[in-house]
Amino acid sequence: MTQALGILGTGALAAHLVTGLRAGGFNAEIIVSPRGANVAATLAAEHSVQVAASNQEVIDRARMVLVCLPAAHGANILRDLVFNAEHSICSAMAGLGPDVLSPLAAPASVSQVMMPGASNAIGAGPCLLFPAGQEWQALLAYLGPVLVPSSQAEYDIAAVFGALSGASFVLMQALATWFERRGIAPELARPLVAATLAGNAAVLRDAPHDWDAIIASVATPGGVTEQLVGALGQSGGLTAWDAGLDAVLKRMTKG
Numbered sequence: 001m002t003q004a005l006g007i008l009g010t011g012a013l014a015a016h017l018v019t020g021l022r023a024g025g026f027n028a029e030i031i032v033s034p035r036g037a038n039v040a041a042t043l044a045a046e047h048s049v050q051v052a053a054s055n056q057e058v059i060d061r062a063r064m065v066l067v068c069l070p071a072a073h074g075a076n077i078l079r080d081l082v083f084n085a086e087h088s089i090c091s092a093m094a095g096l097g098p099d100v101l102s103p104l105a106a107p108a109s110v111s112q113v114m115m116p117g118a119s120n121a122i123g124a125g126p127c128l129l130f131p132a133g134q135e136w137q138a139l140l141a142y143l144g145p146v147l148v149p150s151s152q153a154e155y156d157i158a159a160v161f162g163a164l165s166g167a168s169f170v171l172m173q174a175l176a177t178w179f180e181r182r183g184i185a186p187e188l189a190r191p192l193v194a195a196t197l198a199g200n201a202a203v204l205r206d207a208p209h210d211w212d213a214i215i216a217s218v219a220t221p222g223g224v225t226e227q228l229v230g231a232l233g234q235s236g237g238l239t240a241w242d243a244g245l246d247a248v249l250k251r252m253t254k255g
């Protein structure tokens, strides 16, 4: 067995992660599973990835294995595979916890990761990892900041950010569309929205201030920010996020 990275499930997420790993300088061997033929062929051609003949071959050739299989079938696919105690498995499948994964991958160790995908391809997306583990933290660091919750319960709630991440594109699209419908060119609307949110996200990430201090520093009393926030509050535009995130949490934890 080599120090190669194995990936089971060669679809959209695997493509993002391989792109991010190679762009970040990860030069070790990457072996992917044979399904997802177009993606696997592209990754082989562009990122020197090896395509295994079977899922079991991925397991046999790699000690660290990232599982990017469809969540609906992942358990059944893993059930057919044979792992040993040296294997370290990290699953990106949403909604499958250690209660399901650990028995299937035994005697291998199992951790879970959630990530946005697209932003990991440019080394800028967070990876939420649990439990902590030096090897996976080092590998995932090629893809963006690695965040480690303190408990499984905290991971389960924090992992809802996977849905928030995807939905944030739809939010940005809705905002850009508002500007476009009022006559702003798409080439201006899109970077305007993206740069506004990216800049403010950088402030939020780095600022020592609490929320109130940050908001007070940008919102003049009686000004337009206050007006927009008030209108959103009155129409339920802010609390609607609570209900949506609660629904995702319920589904992901089957609660």
Ligand SMILES: NC(=O)c1ccc[n+]([C@@H]2O[C@H](COP(=O)([O-])OP(=O)(O)OC[C@H]3O[C@@H](n4cnc5c(N)ncnc54)[C@H](OP(=O)(O)O)[C@@H]3O)[C@@H](O)[C@H]2O)c1
Residues within 6 Å of the ligand: 008, 009, 010, 011, 012, 013, 014, 016, 033, 034, 035, 036, 037, 039, 055, 067, 068, 069, 070, 071, 072, 073, 077, 092, 093, 094, 114, 115, 116, 117, 118, 162
């Ligand atoms: N997309 C993201 O950015 C993202 C982010 C966070 C987490 N995730 C999680 O990552 C997982 C994969 O998502 P995805 O968007 O990458 O899905 P996807 O594009 O559908 O990729 C899944 C891949 O798994 C392959 N597959 C299906 N059955 C298989 C089997 N029996 N053996 C080997 N491979 C098999 C599929 O191959 P075929 O095409 O041949 O069917 C496909 O290439 C999901 O569990 C999702 O919750 C995704």
